[in-house]
Structure formats: structure tokens, C-alpha cells
Amino acid sequence: MTRGKRATINDIARETGYSKSTISFAFNNPQRIGVDTRKKILEVADQLGYIPDPMARNFSLQRQRSIGFLLPQKTEFSIRNPYVYEILVGISQVCQDASFTLTLIPPLNESLSAAVRNAPVDGFIALGMKVDMEIVDVMQKRQIPYVTIDGVPSADMPSVNIDDETAAYSMMKEVLGFGHRRIAILSLCRDAYYSENADGVVSRRLRGYSRALAEVGMSLQSEGIMMLESECNIDEGLKAADRILDSGFCPTAVVAMADILAIACIRRFSAKGIRIPHDVSVVGFDDIGEAAYSNPPLTTVSQPGAEKGRLAASALLGMINGKEAENSRIVSQFEVVMRDSLGRPESGK
Amino acid sequence: MTRGKRATINDIARETGYSKSTISFAFNNPQRIGVDTRKKILEVADQLGYIPDPMARNFSLQRQRSIGFLLPQKTEFSIRNPYVYEILVGISQVCQDASFTLTLIPPLNESLSAAVRNAPVDGFIALGMKVDMEIVDVMQKRQIPYVTIDGVPSADMPSVNIDDETAAYSMMKEVLGFGHRRIAILSLCRDAYYSENADGVVSRRLRGYSRALAEVGMSLQSEGIMMLESECNIDEGLKAADRILDSGFCPTAVVAMADILAIACIRRFSAKGIRIPHDVSVVGFDDIGEAAYSNPPLTTVSQPGAEKGRLAASALLGMINGKEAENSRIVSQFEVVMRDSLGRPESGK
DNA sequence: CTGAAAGCGCTTACAG
DNA sequence: CTGAAAGCGCTTACAG
16 A cells, blocks of 8 residues: 555654654653653554554664574474474463564574574574584674573583483383393484584483493494484484384384384384384384374373473573573473383294 | 673774775675775674674664564464464475575464564564454554465455365365265364454355255254364364264264364264264364374365465565565465265264 | 654765 | 765653
């Protein structure tokens, strides 16, 4: 319609005869000016279709009221992962309560660091280990607060984590307790979670597995163990399942680091007539919504994605509001959830 | 670390002896200045930890490189709906390719229109009918482009839709074709999709159902029809299923306007020992990912959420880049997908 | 209660 | 190749 220029505060000032200050107060500080003044200003503003420009306002106020969620992969892959999605839900809840907006930031032309340079937000939440030195450097230069989920905590970088090592240890212990000794470990692609410091989620979980294996005289290098990695999405999970099948390794149990990978295995195995857990057990990690409804229901480690999102977002908002980074290690609780996809290996097999 | 003030372009200018213009060019227009000049500038910038402030830059450039996705409900409910989620994926793909960021905008303190006033974005994509006159008014005042998905298209407001009426007609026709004559129609809550103009998605689908019923001499008011509404999430779906069960109406088929509602019915019914489709058939709408994996697999109408998101985002980006709103009616194709949750009613029943 | 002025940190014609 | 200056549209001490 009104294809002219937008009305600005100057137009309203000129039109009403009041100063810009007064116009501004009419919108942001009504009690500072006369009732009639305000009324007249709002009238004219309405006539001219004036709305204070949010960009100008934010710039002047030196804030955006938006927090950026750095996605580890292209958006589609990231949010198709139900665990990431849970985190997103948690973050969004906190944002909403704080009247903050949530900006999804995928790697821009493959570079997350370019995205971090340019994103107009007040703070970042990063997922996983993609937070390499370059990105941290950019965030520091911008002097913008940030929090990591599933990252490696450090003084500058608060992180929300579960105790991954113990969680992995507990899960593996269950698996071994059921008598399994030929186990395929389906790990996460280093791509998404790799850390130079070598202490990312993957490493920590591997340590946990290792510890449990040691208790029965095995190690990650034992012949009874097959190790493989996969990107964290259904399609790659199906391929990984094929890789297991084709390897001839014939594990009695598959221990996956993500439910979607575990579920992909279950689907693929079932399609081939392999019965779960009769022929092979499968356990996951995360306890995504589908885990309880897969067939059979998935035994897994439950970690509270939404809660982790909420914790990270709250910590970040605190920092944005000037509170010093509280403790840099924020810990959520995990829980091993026994369902039906883990059973005893067939003795006769 | 460097807890001082951030370095600004002025600091670099002072430090290097060059003007702000030159500093700016060093970052945005390298070829306009001397190689050595640039080198020196970048050096100093690096020393001082200077990064051009994105907010200031965007403000000056009068753009944000972000598009806003207006969520119909609180973020958590919205994105927990797999259909919305598909749309989100589609939008995000286009954003990513265009190096745009995606801002999730839930109703701010219950008011979407306040959110629309304040969101620092270059354009909006709105989902469903929440786009009432007030919101449209705000967007027009801001002179910011917008596109609707599942909305009511108009000259000012391009909309991406499937032909909901025909889709609903086709689905109902199948149901009737199987011989069903006692049917519960599980409709969407007007809350999320209601339009003053009374021509939102719900109305259009009801017209379609109505047309199919007329062909067998029935109408939405027939005794064979039970109508009920539900908010579009799993929990409400379970409650709706209970309402059907408790009503004593005993339909032979449930026709739901969303897969999550249909799936909730299936779950609840199954839990009560009701066999599907043997005792009651259930059909959905949307064809979300889980539809194919529910037990039994869900007969539904497939509509391409991701594609709709992509179409909307592309149209919006076009408008942001100054192209006139192309045609305001963008149509996606639907498809009735026959799986196993629809069968013949038990004749003896 | 109201206004003049400085400031937020960039970009970009325009002139040299 | 470089700089002075205007501009993007607000907010907010400060003074009256």
C-alpha cells in the first residue's frame, strides 16, 4: 500500500511540533510527558503509520534481545535430530519467558565462524565441539557471552553437560551384565563433536565404555569389539547398520551413542528379519521421544535435552544481563532407562 | 579477558592514521584501497581485536539478513508439531543458502503483534491464521514483506497452500468408499487456525469433507458424524481420543486433521485393546515422518511441509530483494497416501 | 514537562 | 587511492 518511505521519529516531530526526545518518551517513558502531549503524539503517529524502527532502537540501546543458537550442521540435519530439537525447545522456552527471540545460526557458507562474526545477537549457545579456537576467538573479540552444551567447559566457556563418562560406563555395564561379549560400538562422527583438546563428548563416553569393559577384562581394542562412526542422522544410521551387517562381525549387541542411530539399526535389522533383542540387542543414548515407541522400545541413557537447553539459556541470559559467568560447569542428570531392546545374547548362537 | 570496551572503527582509524572510510573499505571493499594500506589496517585490527559490529553494520545497511518465522503457539508446542517442524526445515534450507539467519518468533507475552513490532528481521513468514488484521497492520506500517503458509491469500499477503478442500474431500471419499458411515471428525482447534474471514484451513477442509459426505447423502450434521476439536499436540490428541471413547458414539472411523492427533488416537485406542483398523479406522493429515512408522502405518494425506517452507522463504527473499510480490497464491501438491490404518468397518459390529 | 545535543558504530556517495 | 561529511533512526543524560 503506502509505498512511500516509512515514517520516522523526525516526521512525527515535525508534524506535531514536539522534539524527538518527546516523541521517544511518548513511546518509552509515557509518565515523563504530559498526557495531552502523549495523546497528540500517538494520534499523529497512528495517522502516519509510525512504528519505532526496531533495528534503530536496538542499535541505540546496544542490544538485540535475541540469542543465537549455533547449529553443529546444516539446519536441516541439526534440527532433524530429536535430541538437538529437545535442546532447541528448552532454549526457546527460556527465550520466550525473557521476551527474547531465538536466532538459528547454521554454518554460513560452511563457516560457522563467519556466522558468528555477523550474527546480530546478544549471546551464543553452541552445541558440541564445533566451538574451536577460531570461533571462541571471534566471540571474545565481540565480547559477547556464550555458553556451550555438550562442550568442554573452561573458565571462559560455561558448559552444560551430563557426566558422559559415567553414563557411558553405566550403559556398557548393563550390556556386559546381560552377558554380551561381542559388541559393536556405534560412535558419533568426530566431525560434529570433535575437539582438539580431545575431551569432547565422544572421548568421554569412550572412556566410560572402556572402564566398563576393563572390569570384564576387555578393552576397546579387544576382538570382541567393533568400532564404527556415523553422522548423526537416520540415513547414515541405516548405512552404519549395513556396515555392521556386511562386516560379518555379528555382534550380539550394538551400543550406539545416539538414539537415532540405534533406532536406525533396529529398523534395518528388523527389515532383514533379525529379531531384537533375540538375535541382537541394541541400546542408544539420549532417550528421544521415539525411543519409547520404537519396536521394541529402546533401552537407552536418558539425558534431559530440554533441560540442558533451559540451563544453557538461563546461564546465558544471566551473563547478558551482566552477571558474571556463574560456575562454568553446569551439570544435568542422566539415567539409564531399561526397556526391551536389550536382552541376553542367544547362548546357542 | 579483555574486559575493556570493544574496539571500534574509530580506534582503528586513530591507531593507523587512516580515515574511517578507509578502514571500512579494508573490510568491505578491499580492491578500493592500496594493498599495503589494507595490510596495515588488518594488522592493527587484529591487534586490537577489532571486528566490525554487526548491529551497527546492519543498521547502516538497513537490513538484518534474518527472516522471522512467526510461530502460532508457544515455541515448544509449535516446533513439537512435526508438520511445523518440516516447514521450519524448509525455511531454514533457503535461509542458509541465502546466508540469512532464521529468527523464531513466538507470541511475546501472549501478543504476536508486539513481537512483530519489535523483531529485528527483514521479513516474516507466518503460519496459519493467526495473522489477524492487527498483525497485518503492523507489518504494513513497518513496510516489511511477509508471506503466509496455510493462510488466506490476498493481494497483500502471498500464501503457500495446498488445495485443502480437495485434499479433505479426497480423504473423506476414501473413508466413505471403505463403507464407513459412523465417523468422528477430529478437527483443529480454531484457536490456532481461526480466521475472521472464516476461510482458514479448517473451514476449507470441512467444506471438502462436507462435499464428500453429500455424495452419500450425509452432511456434517448427520447423526453418523461426531465433530470434535483439539489443540494440535500429542497430549491433547490423547485427550481427544478419550473423549471419543467416552462419548459412546463408537465411530468406525476417525478422520483427523493432523497426523499427530491421528497417531495419538491410535496409541490410545491400542492401549485399550482396540484394534486398528479392525475395530476402528484412523486417518490423518500431513504425512509426518512418524506416519509411516506408526503401528499400523497411517493412511493420511501427504502435504510437503518442507517444500511449503522453501516456497514461502523463496518468495519472501524475493520480496526482500525488491522483487514485487509475485503471484500471491503459491500452491503445493498433496497426495492421499494409503497405508494400513484405514480398512473396512466390521460388518458384524 | 520539554528540547538541543551527543552518541550508538558503521557505510557510502562525493570530492579530491 | 584516500578523507570529510552526511546519514541510518533511535535513546538519554543534561539543562532549563
